[in-house]
Amino acid sequence: MTLSRRAALLIVPVLLVGYLLVALAVYFVERSSIERREQARLHTQLTELGATFSVYASFADSYLFAVSESEELHRFMQETDDRYRKRALGSRLEAAFGNLTRSRSDYIAFSLIDTEGKPEYFFASTDNPFREQSSQELAFAQHSFSAKALSSIEVLTLESGASLLVQNRLLDLRTLAAPLPNHLEHSVAVQVAVELTSFDDQLRRLRGIYGGSLQYSQTMTESMEPFSSQVRLLPNLYLRVVPDPSFIAEQLGSMKTTLALGALMLCALCSVLLMWLIRRFITRPVQVLERQLSEVMHGMQNRISYSGNDEIGRLARQFQQLYGQLDDAYRRSRQLAEQDSLTELPNRNRFYELAVRELKIAGDRKLQVGLLYIDLDHFKFVNDKYGHSVGDALLKSFAHRASALLQSECNRSPSCGHAVLARLAGDEFAVLLFGYVDAGQPEHLATRLLNLVKDGYQFEMGSYPVTLSIGIARFPEDGHNITQLISNADTAMYQAKSAGKNRVAFYSQELARKARRELEIEHQLKVIDFDQELYLTYMPIIDAQGLIDGCEALLRWESPTLGWVGPDSFIPIAERTGLYGQIDRWVVQRSLDDLQQLKALLGDSITLSINLSSAELTVPDFDQYMRDQLERVGVKAECIEVEMTETFGVEASVQRNQMLARLRGLGLQIAIDDFGTGYTSMMQMVEYPVDKVKLDRSFIERLIEPANQRLLAPIISLCHARGLRVTAEGVETEQQAQLLVAAGCDCLQGYLFGKPMRLKQLETWVQERRAEQISADLEVIEPRSVQT
Incomplete structure (x- = not known):
């Protein structure tokens, strides 16, 4: 979309919306003004109407008072001769009353009505000689008697539509005064009725102007309509006028049309003017600049020739400068995008590009391609312990040596092919081999x-315990694209790590099955039913005198889906996926629940060893959890030993050491398990806040070899000098036991004494052991008896 069109799409709607908003604001202001003006006009007219009504009401009241107090009325009411009263006295009343009714209304009537609602006398001043008193007037008089209202006034609407103001006053025939409310049987209603001629004319004019409805009510009501008004006619009579909604709508309609047309015309005029100005001074110069910039980018000319001194001209010169900078930056960024900044090796992106290209060539030509996935073992330990500067220097040194080695090997013969070393991430490298003939070249x-790194890695900054784990995947046997080869070589590399590190592993279907098995274990760990699938076994620990010192709680898993799963398989996965916390807490609770039975079987002085993940040392409230569990079962902390693997020493931190100190503060004993399998020195290990060191089986086997036996006693003595007890794991023969006891080992543990057993099996083992001890004691006693 061109700039002109984009400007039009932006400007026209903005102008249109702006003018419409202005028109809308004007409309609302004018509407409010019209409504206020018409409201004031209506109020004024209703005020005039109320004044007209007041004149009639005052006249009716005065008229009624004059009639009620007149001598002619009194004589008429006291006269008993009906014929005389109607002829002589009636004529005098008419003559007297006629003087009061001139020019007041089209219809003014005076009547006397008895308690039964029948007229005793009626006189009307009207142009219609046949007009009679209406039933509504009589009903109103009768209502006054029934309501015992001595004086009342009401506006009646006749069948002709005329309004009639009727006012009653009750008089006692005997006293000619107002009767008592409860003695109205000798009373008569003196009634005056006035037709509201002018008032009705004004009402008709209001209807003609406003339409709508006229409503009488006895109380003043709140209006729900925005445009209405009401006036008080009598103390208990109000007239409310609600104009027809179209009255205001008609006035506003023409104004809406005018404002809308004006807004559209102004919008169109301004849009045309603005578009011409934008095209003249913005879009046309930008088009020229765009064309010249395109020619420069495609090499059609060397520079932008736009020479204006306005903003476009300055922009053109900035583009020229920016183009030169971008061209230089492009070359540098391409190098950075394809090269690792630390080692200057190809990075992951560049490695993938090269691999995709070579795999396509190999696929077309039926050639072999090998991929080596390399991970530096224990690099994190070096990085954390000696600092990132040492770690970075080690990576650079390794990259340089490995590159030189690969180049030297590939240059020996054309049949060796080519090798590309790349750094994928952190301490992970990859080698792409292609163009070789010998299938054994990747392994070589x-x-x-x-x-x-056969003796660790040594360079100018020192010697460090770093080795390599290498996984190999081959094209096309192990994958048809780079993603599959990387994934499978990575799987093989982890197999090399699991097998002991510092070795090579080839990808195979067996590795694939193992990887799937690990995924299945991880999935089942997430949905495991702890009480149904997990159980504990207990392995006895024997002291140097052959007595039971304690036992170690060992976790076992019998999965309904996977079958029996060894702890070496699922515990590393649990630690890697963060599920270790739930498992450790289950082990603590279950083993503490079993402690009373264990003491009953093995003795009250035994120590229960519980294996926990070293990651628990980073959980802030783990010590509080252990305190709560000990209080729950009522067990002293001194009889519980918490075992951590040697790797916690490699990963030791202030936080971990503080947690160990707090656990020991509770009274718990701390033991280092599997010592001898890592790279932590004995001097480092004995400095940690622990109570016991447990020598790993593989470490024991190396120490009891004839060439190494002289090291066994000093190592144990060093631990004793630091106040640490020593337990040897994996003792399976009497010879091993004798050598370890002779070297000063405090406790022994292994299949020589007892395998891991559940509580029922442990009970049987204890019984058999006691039986053997009794038999051995009898064999010692029997020879003595013979000598005696």
């Missing part, structure tokens, strides 16, 4: 790379 290069 992997072996040569392992030789770089």
Whole structure:
């Protein structure tokens, strides 16, 4: 979309909306003004109407008072001769009353009405000689008697539509005064009725102007309509006028049309003017600049020739400068995008590009491609312990040596092919091998790379315990694209790590099955029913005198889906996925629940060892959790030993050491499990806040070899000098037990004494052990008896 069109699409709607908003504001202001003006006009007319009504009401009241107090009326009411009263006295009343009714109304009537609602006398001043008293007038008089209202006034609407103001006054025939409310039987209603001629004329004019409705009410009411008014006619009579909604709508309609047309015309005029100005001074110069910039980018000319001194001209010169900078930056950024900044090796993106290209060539030509996935073992330990500067220097040194080695190997012969080393992330590298003939070339290069770190990694900054784990995947056997090869080589690399690190592993279907097995274990751990699938076994621990020192709680898992799953399989996965916390807490609760039975079987002085993940040392409230569990079962902390693997020493931090100190503060004993499998020195380990060191089975096997036996006693003595007890794990023969006891080992643990057993099996083991001890004691006693 061109700039002109975009400007039109932006400007026209904005102008249109702006003018419409202005028109709308004007409309609302004018509407409010019209409504206020008409409201005031209506109020004025109703005020005039109320004044007209007041004149009639005053006249009726005065008229009624004059009639009620006149001598002629009194004589008429006291006269008993009906014929005389109607002829002689009636004529005098008419003559007297006629003087009061001139020019007041088209219809003025005076009547006397008895208690039964019948007229005794009626006189009307009207142009119609046949007009009679209406039934409504009589009904109103009768209502006054029934309501015992001594004086009342009302506006009646006759069948002709005329309004009639009727006022009653009750007089006692005997006293010619107002009767008592409860003695109206000798009373008569003196009634005056006045037709509201002028008032009706004004009402008709209001209807003609406003339409709508006229409503009488006895009380003043709140109006729900925005445009209405009401006036008080009598103390208990109000007239409300509600104009027809079309009265205001008709006045506003023409104004709406005028404002809308004016807004549209102004919008169209301003839009045309603005579009011409924008095209003349903005879009046309921009089009010229765009054309010249395009020619520069496509090499059709060397520079932008726009020479104006306005903003477009300055923009053109800035574009020229920016183009030169971008061209330089492009070359540098492409290098950075394809090269790792630390090691200057190809990065992951560049490696993927090269791999995709070579895999396509290999696929077309039926060639082999190998991928080596390399991970530096224990690099995190070096990085955390010695600092990132040492870690970065080690990575750079390794990248340089590995690149030189690969180049040297590939240059030996054209059949060796080519190798590209890349850094994928952190301490992970990859080698792409292509163009080789010998199928053993990937393994050969992997072996040569392992030789770089066979005794740890040594360079100018020192010697560090870093080795390599290398996984190999081959095209097309192990994958048909780079994603599959990377994934499978990564799987093989983890297999090398699991097998002990510092070795090479090839991807295979067995590895794939193992990876699937690990995924299944991870999934089942997330939905595991702890009480139904997990259980504890207990392995006895024997002291140097052959007595039971305690036992170790070992976790076992019997999955209904996977079958029996060994702890070596699922515990690392639980730690890796963050599920270790729930498992550890279940182990603590269950083992503490079993402690009383264990003491009953093995003795009250035993120590229960519980294996926990070293990651628990980073949980802030773990010590509080242990305190709560000990209080729950009522067990002293001194008989509980918490075992942490040696790796916690490698990952030790202030936070972990503080947690160990708080656990020991509770009275718990802390033991280092599986010592000898990692890279932590004995001097480092004995500095940690622990109570016991448990020597791993593989470490024991190396120490009891004839060449290494002289190291066994000093290691144990060093631990004793630091106040640490020593337990040897994996003892399976009497010879091993004798050597370890002779070297000063405090406790022994292994299948020589007892395998991990559930409580029922442990009970049987205890019984058999006691039986063996009794038998051994009898064999000792029997020879003594013979000598005696």
